[in-house]
Amino acid sequence: xxxxxxxxxxxxxxxxxxxxxxxxxxxxxxxxxxxxxxxxxxxxxxxxxxxxxxxxxxxxxxxxxxxxxxxxxxxxxxxxxx
Numbered sequence: 001x002x003x004x005x006x007x008x009x010x011x012x013x014x015x016x017x018x019x020x021x022x023x024x025x026x027x028x029x030x031x032x033x034x035x036x037x038x039x040x041x042x043x044x045x046x047x048x049x050x051x052x053x054x055x056x057x058x059x060x061x062x063x064x065x066x067x068x069x070x071x072x073x074x075x076x077x078x079x080x081x082x
Contacts, residue, residue: 002034007064010073019061025080026065031073036062 010033013019019035026033038060065073 002032002064002066006067007034008067008070010063010065010070010077012060012062014057014060016059016061019063022063022077022080025076026063026073029072029076031069031076032066033073034064036064038062 011022013022023033023035039058040060041058
């Protein structure tokens with residue numbers, strides 16, 4: 001289980017597709033991970049809606065892995081992105 005004290009940030013992306021590919025690769029290789037999703041649209045979206053807004057880059061995905069699996073995760077990430 002990942003908690004605040006035994007996790008390390010692997011990477012940050014604004015692409016849902018890239019986040020999905022990375023987490024699938026980690027899952028397939030037995031690396032435990034956690035994804036923190038941050039909305040960058042703010043509270044204004046609730047007042048005026050999101051019609052016409054570009055959804056690309058609206059969310060930030062921060063991928064964390066266990067500290068003791070960080071190097072293993074970097075290896076799989078490097079192979080995936082190269």
